[in-house]
Amino acid sequence: MRQGGWAVMSKTFFPIWQLYVKLRLCVSVSLLLGLFVSAPVQALTVFYGDDRHPDLQKCDQFAYVGQQTEANECYQRLGNHSEVLVQANAAAALGNVREANRHFRQASSDSNDPIIKTNWASLYLLTHQVSDAVSLYREALVIEPSFLPARLGMIEATMQTYEGRAREELRAILAEFPDNVHALMLQARIELELQNTDVARDILAKAKPLLEANGLPKLDYYTLQAGANLLEAKPIDSWVDQALADNPIYGDIYSSVAHYYIITYRYREAVDLYKKAVALNPQLAIAQRDLGINYLRINNVFGARYHIRKAFELDPFDAETVNTLRFLDKLDFMRVSVVDVPDKDNPDRTIGRVIIRLDREDADALEPYVQDLSIKAMQVFSERYQFQLKRPMIVELYHDHDDFGVRTVSTPGIGLLGVTFGYLTAMDSPKARPAGDFHWGSTLWHEIAHVFTLEATNHLLPRWFSEGLSVYEEWNTGPLVDRSIPIDTLIAIAKNDLLPIDTLDAGFVRPTYNGQVQVSYTQAGLICDFISSEWGHDALVVMLNAFAERASTSEALQQAIGIDGPAFDLLFNQHIETLYGDFSRSLDDFQVANRQMSRAVRTADWVSVAVLARNVIDRAPERVGDGNAYEVLANALREQNDNEGAVAVLLDWHERGGHGVDALRWLVRQLREQERFDEAAGIMDSINWVNPYVVEEHRWLGDYYLSKEQSKLAVREYDALLGLQPEDPAEALLGKARASLLDGEDELARRQVLYALEHAPFLRSAQKLLLEFNEGERVD
Template sequence: MASSSRFVQKFAKEPVLEKLSSSRGSRFFRLSRMFGWGLAVAGLSFLSQSCAAETLAEAKELFRTGQYAKCVDAAGAEIAEGTFSEEWRLLKLESELILGRYADAVQTLEEAKKVNTYSIRLRWIERDVRRFQGESAKAKEVLAEIAAEVERSSGRYRSPEDMVVIGQFFLEIGADPKQIRTTLFKQVQQRAPRYAGAYITAAELALAKNDFALAAEDFQNALKIDPDNPRILYGLARSFEPSDSKKAEQYLNEALAINPHHVPSLLLAAEEHLQAERYEETEKLLEQVLKINPVQPKAWAIRAVLAHLSSDSEQETQARAKALQHWTDNPDVDYLIGKFLAQKYRFAEAAAAQRQALTFDSDYLPAKMELSNDLLRLGEEEAGWKLAEEVFDADNYNVVAHNLSTLHEHMAKYRTLISDGFVVRMDAQEAEIYGPRVLELLREAKQVLCEKYEVELPETVAIEIFPRQQDFAIRTFGLPGGAGFLGVCFGSVITMNSPASQGNTPSNWEAVLWHEFCHVVTLTKTRNKMPRWLSEGISVYEEGLRDRSWGQSMSPTYRKMILSDDLTPVSELSGAFLRPASAAHLMFAYYESSLVVEFIVDQFGIDALRAILDDLGKGLQINDAIARHAAPLDAIDAGFEQYIQERANAFAAGADFAEEELPARADAATWKDWLAEHPDNFKGLQQYALALINEEKWQEAQEPIERLLELAPNYAGEGSGLPLKAKISREMSDTQQEIAVLEQLAELSADSVAVYRRLAQLHEEQKDWGAVVVDAKRILAVNPLIPEPHRLLALAGQRCGDRAAAIDGLQALSRMDPYDPADIHFQAARLLEQAGRLEEARKQVLLALAEAPRYREAHQLLLSLTETSDETPATDPAPSTEEVE
């Protein structure tokens, strides 16, 4: 271990520990040889002491099934009869700690040490016993005693159980976790393949470092050995929680089926309810835990969070004090409080909690890592990145710290754009191409939304746009993943995927940016004190108001979900975002939330919505705020259910949406016969039209398509007749009809690049240059990183006299490796001269001459610009933007 390790920092006064700390690598490997950690030792025994196996097995079964008090009694009786086995004493100690009987545990420990003088497992558990007696200094002495014993009598500790404890000891004092895993735990697994403990401990190490895949692998190996162990099943639930919620829930349920009193599993279930804002269910689970252990620290930490969310500072203080009642400087308590507050977007309060945790233990890496994330989300980037580096330097197995350190190196190459209180960081080339449009849209959103919601923004709002999805995920979540997210807002910090990160089918980045900035406004107004459904609902609602094509709309799928059992009551809407049954259910949660907002505004007015947000900012709960300014939540639930069902029934009101009797793999003739009996079946009409189109019967296809459009005239989603009508119009060379249909599609679709391209092509052929400018801007809102829309903008802008559009198109093209860069720069220079932007024009003409030194017209333009007075007033000034490399 390095001299700067936590071991040395904590225990420099202990001579034996100082000796052990002299060299992390050499000392660790020398001890591994002393212990014979290759396990090539004759007569290796997997039981510490001989004992009455049947009786011990029965006691362990009591422990496994959560009958801890009975386990204490059984172990106590056996100890009273004079057993020398440490297994009984360990079982009694573990049960007493789970039950919160800390004074009893001290007595059990002291008696056990007299009998099992050299038990390193007893020494290890003594750490927790001392801590929960408020004896943190004594707990540190125990570590020193373990170190001395390890140095003095290494040959005594050769059982797999002892070796796992020694590995945990080295982790505690700052040894390299990867070394411990590979040099110790892995070898125990190989040499003692039927000992589950080595797999469990290795898995829990991986879990602590956010290495979920590796943790799951080790837990699954342990499960093969010990299939009914709640600790393993709980570990699997945590391992799969970020990636497979159904599997995680399955393992959690299995753990609680075996042991209904398994405290970690009950607390994990409580966490899930907490995240879903099901606070009553959270409290019920906490009550179960506190019946088992009335002073369980994590349960009281969660209660402190619940009190904070209810703005009950007195109860919060009492709950935190209860959590710290026995282990008074336990850094885990404030770490957990901060972690759960951060999940509720209370980043300032979360950061304060992590700082408090670090006053108890300045080297407590979980708190440092969480504080790093909190500061990054608060926009305090310098301090946040520095902390991430510190964690990575201390623990290079910490996956989040490693990811953030790597990302920081990538982001050092980004360009920073600063304007009107916005700080935008993005890839340098992307900043050149569409950075100005990002700032323009942000300025518009700020003016519209801040005025509407009566909000004054913080001094700086940061927006980070990532060309790689993995970088976005790491910056946002700390880990790769999150493929379904396009953007996330933390309050005054927005992270987004750029079109480059989304492959061949990017989403409308302008809609995403507007959506996320709306979060900035509402989170600022409420001081981050709002339920997720309301925050998302307002953002989706405002998208639709800004641009009809951006928001969501009713569809056959949503209609079915609304009229079935998939409609979530308003009071439970935040839970719909946590573990949706499918991607469609998640999207429906956004749509339903937006309709709740629309319902409140329609029924009670925008002033009511603003007042609800104001009250949330003052600390009122959402139910109380809605009741004060709209109606009690049960009335809102009932009124909204009627409202949304009326909306669903109004969608294609004359259509038949039954799907039970639909023919399979039918041709056009079969569909025609079937539709004779089901003339308005929505799916049937669509399939009949598709069958006719496949058979190139364009004229006949018009009849079912027209009926589809009569039923749902303003619907452009799956099953719409509009794309089908556009296709047959093109096939029948009816250009005017095709344009009309495509225009309707474009107004209803936020990211249909194929539609925008076809419209641009048709408008260009008709020399409708104003329309081409509109089409080009639609494409740019989805993917500004391809040359085509910039070429269209440059051409159409020049032809219709839209000089600003033409300049934007030419300048973007010049940065995209054009075929004739000299001509692009020259055209831009000429337009800039006409706009009176002479300095920019000079730069462009010089770039043209750099590409083609003999370009005669460029020389002439440069001469003209040189002769023109620099004081000529600009007629088309560019937006003021400060750029920082």
């Protein structure tokens, strides 16, 4: 039912293949030297090609059945083989990577045989150096363009980077060599990756007799069958038993299958399988690594550290292991705070707990806001989805984007903003990006919505529904009301490129055009919004519960609103046509109007700018993001000394979700000058969800809330201000003292007055308060 992909919830709509290209580059660079030193213990490799020397094949047979001692003795005997290539492959099988590399180099210098380059490339693949492997496969293909082992090797390498072209290339090879068992096994893996279990099983059915006829082990076959079972929520025991009957130490039957839990976001179950893998064969470095990484995803930091260290001992040159180990050291220095969330209607009752982990550098500034939003989110989502979290929710914000990358995919340089692994959600802090770059409050809201929808269904909901609900919640309950539809989505609507609801997951995991991931996010959000508006929010809850019971999308729709996917598509498309049909077909005119406006701005013709900007706003009033016409219009009015008009325009823009910090700051200044303090406070508060690092805003808001006797909000602002380590903290400390007084906590207030005077001993208002405390007079 699910058509998952990568196990993350991206907020940035970053094309997934680009992510993996980045991963690949990073890994290969950081491991450049690894080949010459390390002897990693890797997963068992089955050699399907007929190009392997018979002497090696004899040794391979021992390895296939788990007789590792015999296999190693056999490979060792080949150390003096007459053929250098055999020596190289034997050394590789023994894990003597440096020696293998030396032999391959020597063999390569003596001969132009493409098999040498191909085998050498496999050594690089084994040691995680994909780009170097690709280079060697290319060299082999230059020597012999149709050399099948190199073509297949190239596919294996590109599969590691999840590039979509592997599938197409494999189809071409199988059209040419339909009975090539290696190609069939690779194709089955790709189809399973895409969760096409029926297709994968058909391929495996075809491969099985070929494996038997060629006397090849069926270990990969069992693994893939088990993977298909897992994806279909069937027991895997029979496949495991068969694999272990053939090879009693074949730990890959667990660790490789665990991968299919990972791609369907089921980290706890994946951990269970990895544990079995390392219990069966503790020498499996990758299983140790993946167990550690996934322990980390479920917030078992102790377990993570233990297994990552084990992985490091086995393979110290695996970039993911090294990155994660370094990250764990940093994790120790993050500040952890715990908040118990009260029931909104019954404050004495606790509905859940939030554990917040922040970098110490910006913990003080962010913590009050993260706490505030996490509490609200838990209250809102518990009620809206009629689901209470069963464990503490962990919220992590990283001020270094690369730390966030390692935390989520073990590699820096990723193009994501936020990731949710069930109860744990991690994201960039606003400091990780240029000031005002993204609405971090909205991102956090989106991610926390994932926590609820994933856990309410035990991660069984399809990707589109999880993303759709998060976008829908951003629009309807989040701290930012902006719901402007991206231009790419409007183009897709105009071109009729929206996917049917039953196959919408494909838009996330195997996009067919640039920007389709972003389009799919928006479409999913629109679908949820449409269902809610037509059948009520409860219909979404019914669907959520249906997915928890393993319903398909059509089945869930039937249960919730009484129609199946195709019938829903008809209604949804009509709805979209009504909302966006005309506009999507007149996008060219809209863009012409935008260009005219921009030209007028360049010539500083402010009268024309104002007219043209109003025209653009009339055409698409919901477009409030980057390049919006509201800010242009406000600027044009300011240039004509019409500040009143500019204020009105920006208030309208802000109301619709506009959140550009510079324009809002100007607006706040104007409102304060006009003594419209309540409006100014609301806008200033919203700025902090984009850029929380401005001292003046926190100071003013703190004083404002204090004047309104809203002590908790005042303290939030003063705490955030103090977190920014201002040169002059005394006023904020005094503000906290006054807030404590409002709450009747005189002793705390007295201490805070002392803190204030410790910084500014001549601060008269603090002195006055101190004197009043000592004279026993209660301060008004």
